Amino acid sequence: MTARASRGRRPGAPDTRAEVLAAARASFAEKGFRGTTIRAVAASAGVDPALVHHYFGTKDDLFVAALQIPVDPREVLAPVVAAGPDGAGERLLRTFLGVWDDPEVQPALVALVRSIMSDDTGALVRDAFIPVVIGPALASLVADRPEARVPLVVSQVVGLIVTRYVVAIPPMVAMPAEEVVARIGPVLQHYLTDDLP
Amino acid sequence: MTARASRGRRPGAPDTRAEVLAAARASFAEKGFRGTTIRAVAASAGVDPALVHHYFGTKDDLFVAALQIPVDPREVLAPVVAAGPDGAGERLLRTFLGVWDDPEVQPALVALVRSIMSDDTGALVRDAFIPVVIGPALASLVADRPEARVPLVVSQVVGLIVTRYVVAIPPMVAMPAEEVVARIGPVLQHYLTDDLP
DNA sequence: CGCACAATTCAACACATGATGAAAAACGTC
DNA sequence: GACGTTTTTCATCATGTGTTGAATTGTGCG
Numbered sequence: 392m393t394a395r396a397s398r399g400r401r402p403g404a405p406d407t408r409a410e411v412l413a414a415a416r417a418s419f420a421e422k423g424f425r426g427t428t429i430r431a432v433a434a435s436a437g438v439d440p441a442l443v444h445h446y447f448g449t450k451d452d453l454f455v456a457a458l459q460i461p462v463d464p465r466e467v468l469a470p471v472v473a474a475g476p477d478g479a480g481e482r483l484l485r486t487f488l489g490v491w492d493d494p495e496v497q498p499a500l501v502a503l504v505r506s507i508m509s510d511d512t513g514a515l516v517r518d519a520f521i522p523v524v525i526g527p528a529l530a531s532l533v534a535d536r537p538e539a540r541v542p543l544v545v546s547q548v549v550g551l552i553v554t555r556y557v558v559a560i561p562p563m564v565a566m567p568a569e570e571v572v573a574r575i576g577p578v579l580q581h582y583l584t585d586d587l588p
Numbered sequence: 589m590t591a592r593a594s595r596g597r598r599p600g601a602p603d604t605r606a607e608v609l610a611a612a613r614a615s616f617a618e619k620g621f622r623g624t625t626i627r628a629v630a631a632s633a634g635v636d637p638a639l640v641h642h643y644f645g646t647k648d649d650l651f652v653a654a655l656q657i658p659v660d661p662r663e664v665l666a667p668v669v670a671a672g673p674d675g676a677g678e679r680l681l682r683t684f685l686g687v688w689d690d691p692e693v694q695p696a697l698v699a700l701v702r703s704i705m706s707d708d709t710g711a712l713v714r715d716a717f718i719p720v721v722i723g724p725a726l727a728s729l730v731a732d733r734p735e736a737r738v739p740l741v742v743s744q745v746v747g748l749i750v751t752r753y754v755v756a757i758p759p760m761v762a763m764p765a766e767e768v769v770a771r772i773g774p775v776l777q778h779y780l781t782d783d784l785p
Numbered sequence: 786c787g788c789a790c791a792a793t794t795c796a797a798c799a800c801a802t803g804a805t806g807a808a809a810a811a812c813g814t815c
Numbered sequence: 816g817a818c819g820t821t822t823t824t825c826a827t828c829a830t831g832t833g834t835t836g837a838a839t840t841g842t843g844c845g
Contacts, residue, residue, distance in 0.1 A: 400792040400841035407792080423706045425622040429833065439794050444834065446792095508754055509620045509706030521757060542751065542759040543771060549755075550747025554739065557705055558746075560714050562739040573785040574740060578775050588770040597811040597822040604822080626803065636824050641804065643822095 408446050411436045415443075415457045419502035423509045424454055454506075460499040462490055468528040479532045480580030481572050487548065488568045491556060501556050508557075521545060534584045543582040551575060605643050608633045612640075612654045616699035620706045621651055651703075657696040659687055665725040676729045677777030678769050684745065685765040688753060698753050705754075718742060731781045740779040748772060 401407075414436040418427040429450055433440040447453040467490060471482050491497060521541075529544060530537040551571070554563040598604075611633040615624040626647055630637040644650040664687060668679050688694060718738075726741060727734040748768070752760040 398794045398839045400839085402841065423622075425620075426706065428831080430831085440833085441795080441835080442793060450833065505706060508750070509623065509702060538759055539771075542757060542763070545757070546747040546751045546760065546772070547744055547775075548747070549750050550743040550745070553705065553746050553750060554743045558714055560718060560739060560742070562735055563743065566739070574736075575743070577785070578744075578778065581775065588774070595809045595824045597809085599811065625801080627801085637803085638805080638825080639823060645804095647803065 407436070407438060407442070411438060411443055411446060412456060415447075415453050416498040416502060419454060419457050420498040420505065423502075423505040425509065429453070458499050458503055460496045462496055464524050465528065472528055472531055476532050476534070476584055478580070479583055480578070481576030483532075483579055484548075484572045484576045485568070488571060491552070492568060497556065504552060504557055529583075532583055536587065539587060540582055544579055547575065547578055547582065604633070604635060604639070608635060608640055608643060609653060612644075612650055613695040613699060616651060616654050617695040617702065620699075620702040622706065626650070651699075655696050655700055657693045659693055661721050662725065669725055669728055673729050673731070673781055675777070676780055677775070678773035680729075680776055681769045681773045682765070685768060688749070689765055694753065701749060701754055726780075729780055733784065736784060737779055741776055744772065744775055744779065 411432065415427070415432045418432050418435065429443050430440050432453075433443050436443075443453065447456045467486060468483075471479065471486055474482060491500060525545065526537070526541055529541050533540040551563075554560050555566075555571075608629065612624070612629045615629050615632065626640050627637050629650075630640050633640075640650065644653045664683060665680075668676065668683055671679060688697060722742065723734070723738055726738050730737040748760075751757050752763075752768075
């Protein structure tokens with residue numbers, strides 16, 4: 392019930408901009424792009440809608456601002472790739488969970504995935520992200536025929552993302568990271584290096 | 589450029605209702621619930637928006653009408669479950685693909701999944717569908733500790749759904765059903781019956 | 786203190802959308 | 816052929832949304 396009514400600047404030095412950005416991230420993560428309204432973000436930050444426009448311009452701009460996260464997939468994957476194919480499945484999964492379980496970046500990543508799957512931004516993943524970023528990284532880890540193995544790895548990882556972070560089915564959320572690594576890691580390893588039927 | 593202008597009933601006996609329903613299914617599958625507008629559905633069916641309301645009432649009603657599909661998961665899963673745990677992974681996957689690759693039901697299923705992941709209908713899957721429908725069916729196929737195994741199976745199957753039908757990444761779409769069965773089936777079997785680490 | 790500047794709200798516009806009710810045209814039946 | 820019924824469009828409304836510009840209040844600097 393923090394009744395905020397008066398016009399003009401607030402006393403003190405509150406970082407209102409950061410609050411708005413956090414509210415936007417949370418809303419984009421939970422409701423997706425279309426489901427998020429500027430008014431709702433403003434209300435959740437205890438602020439007038441016009442202020443959102445003042446800081447971040449249009450709604451699209453707000454969205455890309457909310458997706459700004461300090462994680463470059465190629466950089467994160469580099470050490471995993473450098474260590475070679477032995478035990479790559481578990482290493483891959485461990486670093487992956489290290490990023491996704493970080494509460495600092497999780498909302499932005501979930502928002503990104505939600506938008507990819509609800510709106511037709513799917514093309515971005517389909518045509519650019521996987522072939523350009525993920526594909527080459529995994530390609531040096533697979534035994535052979537990467538065009539057949541990479542999609543399998545991706546499918547299991549995507550399933551993990553959706554069940555653990557997007558839909559958040561309870562047993563998957565409750566599972567400790569190391570347990571996920573121990574149970575799914577071998578499957579990734581299997582997709583990467585075992586003989587294909 | 590089929591200029592349709594005149595008022596009143598059309599000559600002939602066109603099944604306009606079915607066309608509207610098909611357009612709605614396609615739009616819900618591609619753009620999700622929020623992304624679908626009554627006007628767009630009407631335009632895609634070459635019809636006035638009011639007609640959509642005339643046949644199916646509100647937008648929610650149209651959505652549930654679009655989701656009406658002649659497939660009961662328990663009924664489909666019954667024979668798979670009845671045959672016991674031996675080779676259950678591949679059988680499960682085969683019948684699963686039989687349903688999802690059917691172009692008659694695919695749009696409705698994709699629409700359902702899209703809505704589950706974009707809007708917060710996720711609760712439906714999280715709290716009802718998996719525990720009540722999928723859980724008990726799989727429970728009789730697993731070796732032990734179903735609460736640990738079922739989520740693993742679900743994660744791989746969800747990953748398959750998303751990559752093959754929702755985001756539709758090309759290598760996954762192009763893969764023949766039997767190849768999917770041969771490559772992912774053993775992994776499901778592993779989750780169902782192999783020793784858990 | 787005075788003043789430029791930043792932060793914040795208010796009021797309003799333009800637009801798209803879901804929904805409604807009445808009117809017009811074809812059909813089926815007697 | 817007359818008539819009730821179904822199918823279809825038109826015109827319209829209320830609402831929520833993104834966006835804009837002006838007005839107001841606090842902060843920091845000279």
